Amino acid sequence: MTAEAAEARRGFRPAERLKDLVNAVRADPGISREALAGLLARHGERQEDLTEQAFTREDAEGLRAAADRLGALLAEPDVDRAAHAINALLAECGARPHLSRHDGHTWHLHIDRGDDATWAEWFMASSALALAQILTEYGRIPWGECAAPGCTTLYLGLGPGSARRYCSTACASRARVAAHRRRKREGG
Structure with a gap:
């Protein structure tokens, strides 16, 4: 497989795209159209689909709103509430998988309405489908908001092993060190 083909294949990871886009919008609610286009390009979207004519400022606004809405779902820790929210999104999309x-x-x-779907509709539909697939595969919620104090970054814990609680090893280490110091202070 060529490097270009490998990158194109990697581009179809809608859950990673969802996490990255939601985190970008959370970090900067007014993130520019150009920054969103760059993020979408890194996730496999073609440059010709990301020009100002094909991906307008209004499209960016809709995508930011969709990311904001999906961020609440990625922060949902209850599996039943998450499943119902995913079902509601899939019903709202009203599209059939193909x-x-x-x-x-x-x-x-x-799972979109085809060429007539807006960027926001496409993003909501593909994200809902990705989360539904992940939830059924894992039987639990392997995503969430970082448990480190002061960090609101969302993560996907799709690797092997126990459930993840932190967005990075840096946050996990900081939290462990803080807990260790707290225990030491309380014990001494």
């Missing part, structure tokens, strides 16, 4: 292969990519699942 396999698609385009632009040199391998077959992958789409």
Whole structure:
């Protein structure tokens, strides 16, 4: 597989795209159209689909609103509430899943209304489908908001092992060190 093909294949990781986009919007609620286009390009969207004519300021505004809405779902710790929220999003999308292969990519699942869907509709539909797949595969919620004090970064814990609680090893280490120091102070 060529490096270009590998990058194109990597681009179809809608849960990673969801996490990155939501975290970007949380960090900067007014994130620019250009920054959003760059983020989408890093996740496999074609440059010609991200021009100012194809991905407008209004599209960026809709995408920011969708990311804000999906951020609440990624922060939901209760599996039943998350499942009901995902079902509501899938019903709202009203689209049927279909396999698609385009632009040199391998077959992958789409769940949008096709070429008439807005960027926000596409993002909501593909994100809801990705979260539904993850929830059914893991049987639990492997995503969430970092448990480190002061950190609100969302994470996906899709690797092997126990459930994840932190967005990074740096946050996990900071939290462990703080807990150790707190225990030491309380014991001494």
